[in-house]
Amino acid sequence: MTGRVRTGVTVARLEHLFVxxxxxxxxxxxxxxxxxxxxxxxxxxxxxxxxxSVAADLHVAGDGDAFILIGEGRAPEASDLRQTHAFxxxxxxxxxxxxxxxxxPEVLGLGLHTHYAPRAGWHLLRLxxxxxxxxxxxxxxxxxxxxxxxxxxxxxxxxxxxLSRDALDHAALEDGIFVLRREGRAPGLTPVxxxxxxxxxxxxxxxxxDAVLERRRQPRQRxxxxxxxxxxxxxxxxxxxxxxAVLVAEQHIGLALLDRPYAHxxxxxxxxxxxxxxxxxxxxxENLSLTLHPDRDTYRPRV
Amino acid sequence: MDAELAAQIARRERVLARxxxxxVERLHVALPREAIDPDVPLFGTGLALDSIDAxxxxxxxxxxxxxxxxxxxxxxxxxxxDALADVVLAAQGART
Numbered sequence: 001m002t003g004r005v006r007t008g009v010t011v012a013r014l015e016h017l018f019v020x021x022x023x024x025x026x027x028x029x030x031x032x033x034x035x036x037x038x039x040x041x042x043x044x045x046x047x048x049x050x051x052x053s054v055a056a057d058l059h060v061a062g063d064g065d066a067f068i069l070i071g072e073g074r075a076p077e078a079s080d081l082r083q084t085h086a087f088x089x090x091x092x093x094x095x096x097x098x099x100x101x102x103x104x105p106e107v108l109g110l111g112l113h114t115h116y117a118p119r120a121g122w123h124l125l126r127l128x129x130x131x132x133x134x135x136x137x138x139x140x141x142x143x144x145x146x147x148x149x150x151x152x153x154x155x156x157x158x159x160x161x162x163l164s165r166d167a168l169d170h171a172a173l174e175d176g177i178f179v180l181r182r183e184g185r186a187p188g189l190t191p192v193x194x195x196x197x198x199x200x201x202x203x204x205x206x207x208x209x210d211a212v213l214e215r216r217r218q219p220r221q222r223x224x225x226x227x228x229x230x231x232x233x234x235x236x237x238x239x240x241x242x243x244x245a246v247l248v249a250e251q252h253i254g255l256a257l258l259d260r261p262y263a264h265x266x267x268x269x270x271x272x273x274x275x276x277x278x279x280x281x282x283x284x285x286e287n288l289s290l291t292l293h294p295d296r297d298t299y300r301p302r303v
Numbered sequence: 304m305d306a307e308l309a310a311q312i313a314r315r316e317r318v319l320a321r322x323x324x325x326x327v328e329r330l331h332v333a334l335p336r337e338a339i340d341p342d343v344p345l346f347g348t349g350l351a352l353d354s355i356d357a358x359x360x361x362x363x364x365x366x367x368x369x370x371x372x373x374x375x376x377x378x379x380x381x382x383x384x385d386a387l388a389d390v391v392l393a394a395q396g397a398r399t
Contacts, residue, residue, distance in 0.1 A: 044348060112347045112348065113348070128347060128348060176342060176344075176382075176383070195340035195341070195342040195343070196340075197334070197338040197339070197340055197343075198334065198338070198339075198340065198343045198344070198349045198350060200338065202333060202334055202335060202338070216337055216338065222340075223342075225342075238304070238308070261304065261312070262304070262312075264312050264315050264316070264341075265315070265341065265385050265388075265389065266311075266315070266389060266392070267308070267311065267312070269308055281341075281342070281382075281383055281385035281386045281388070281389050282342055282382075282383060282385070283382055283383075286379065287379070290378055290379040291379060
């Protein structure tokens, strides 16, 4: 299903994501991320509801005296950058090479979570939506047609492929990356159950913080990855004892929400929907991107 | 939960707890201990450890558990705290 996102380069428009620009005061009490020192950076964050459940899953980039937000879920009131910009997401182990063909070799030096403006009005954000090299680009509408023509033309040498939303979501599942409209939609789950506490500032106040701290004091369930042929929503059993339920199941991998005493990796004793499952550490795949070196590797061998 | 499963889980919890100690006390990860989830990514995103942190984590883990860990492709193989626990438990199991 994931195709070239694991072997080459893909492009997606990600129309389901909001892209906003907002002043600090509009989001300070909402996003779970410390907003200090974000100039030149883009970081993953969450917006929670009062009960600690996830309202939005987003990346936040410093942009002068404001912030760019790219995410899914309930967007804060803010300027919609899709009114002025086209959005492209390039993902795949050779995305860096295609991007360097388009924007010059400077992009090769961009580390993960860098926000870079290659030219006035443009935004290039290095993210990891699939676990492979990934870059989101915001291109002013006036430049978009020309950029896309160059992208498609240069992309031919990379067998550039359009990435569907389903394929993107599956790639995220393979890499242990949270998808709000999938595992995030199960009722009552906070970052504690979803194993997303690393996205929470340890000190700053944000909406839902009290609920998270309360849940952290008495954790009852946790998401765990598994391999096996379980069906979505199947109860997970130890023998005949229910210990949780399958949240996500695709192509013999998935996520289960298990009662805390049982929520560990490397257990082959559970069943779900009559199928044996084995809990595992995520991610489920090995990323080619982690073994590539832009100074020596290339999508096509040099002649 | 039967005794065998309880023992397996207890071993894993001990390893995760000790690895968390290393992250907090030796690498000074700026998260409260109880907020360090087993699935937290170690490199790039998540805890965002750098190459120096990676080597220190390897050394501290080897000392703490009296094992030897592979040094090559650390970022590709030790993706999360859980993945590191897998390697530790496998090394302990190979030793016994």
